[in-house]
Amino acid sequence: MIDFDTKLVHGRSQNDNTTGAVNxxxxxxxxxIFPKVDAKVRWDYARSGNPxxxxxxxxxxxxxxGYQGFAFSSGLAAIHSVFSIFSPGDHIVIGDTVYGGTFRLVNQFFKRWKLEFTAVNTQDLAAVKKAIKPNTKAIYFETFSNPLLRVTSVRKISKIAKKYNLLTIVDNTFLTPYLQQPLKLGADIVIHSATKYLGGHSDVIAGIVVTKTKELAERVYFNQNGIGAVLSPESSNLIRRGIQTLAVRMDRHLSNTQKIVNFLQNRPEIKKVYYPGLVGTKDYEIAKQEVNGYGAIVSFELQDNLDTTKFVENLKLIQLAVSLGAVESLIELPYKMTHAELSRKEQKKIGITAQLIRLSVGIESPDDLIKDLRHSLESLN
Ligand SMILES: Cc1ncc(COP(=O)(O)O)c(C=O)c1O
Structure with a gap:
């Protein structure tokens, strides 16, 4: 048996080319080509399969x-193919803070096709149980929520799901298999926006699904091939390459984040820091049982009298952009950017205020990142 980090780098050995290529x-x-009309060929058409x-x-x-993986042209295409295994009249319990694009897909697309959804706080296990109905087929959530990093226990939700004969579907974009492997904690399907850490360089849009069983794999494969939102060979190669450096990138993301969290906690301009690695929080208590690291997204609120727009615009190194999980640090204001489609009332309900900032910590020198943050904080006074 080789270690996980070695598996990341080596993958499966290549015996299918005549050049000796390593990759x-x-x-x-x-x-x-079909050698004969009736030939059973491994590859016939690239939507159905590409090496x-x-x-x-x-x-x-x-x-x-897992049993089988699937690569899609985006994270949302992956989610679309997973929800498409259900039928009209089925009901799904969904986390109330899932990615905005997932909500749009659910509310403006799948509801038209008569899938039913109930949004709940999946950290609240009693609320999850209460939302289950006779036609419920699955519980869908993100392990670390966006942007407030609320942690949901994969183990506990999977236990409830099993009791009621439901599937557990986890969007684990924020953690990656380096920090958590939901299928091993009881989930049935894991999804990634591979656009984020798996790719890691802000240069490709991609999605991943992995199923635990053959039966689920067949249902997802039918949709991947039937709907056709497959990942191109070039983009597949970029994600493959990104995965090779996942361990070293994540280690640096994590250590940088810890330094930045320590810095932010000691600044008078900061009202509150949201990070699942903060000892003493409920999120930490759940996360510490199930993860190998607390991720590299940190959200924080500036004091009420300080201008968040000015703060993010005054940064020199950290880029003002949506998305996350890249080698370069990215910062954004959820209320105006990633979560702008929610009304102010809906934003308030899930804790998003004009003072909230989300930072995706990259792998630059931590000293440079902290210098940039300090400089911008000082410019506010
Ligand atoms: C948690 C999460 N899931 C899914 C998606 C959608 O992925 P993509 O943008 O690759 O379609 C995103 C995008 O930001 C995300 O943050």
């Missing part, structure tokens, strides 16, 4: 401890 080639072929994409799919299935 899987990028197979830019949309179609494949480069398939390499990535096997790589991620192995890392998540």
């Amino acid at each position: 899987v080639p990028i197979y830019n072929s949309s179609t494949y 480069t994409r398939n390499y990535l799919e096997d790589q991620i299935a192995e890392l998540e401890g």
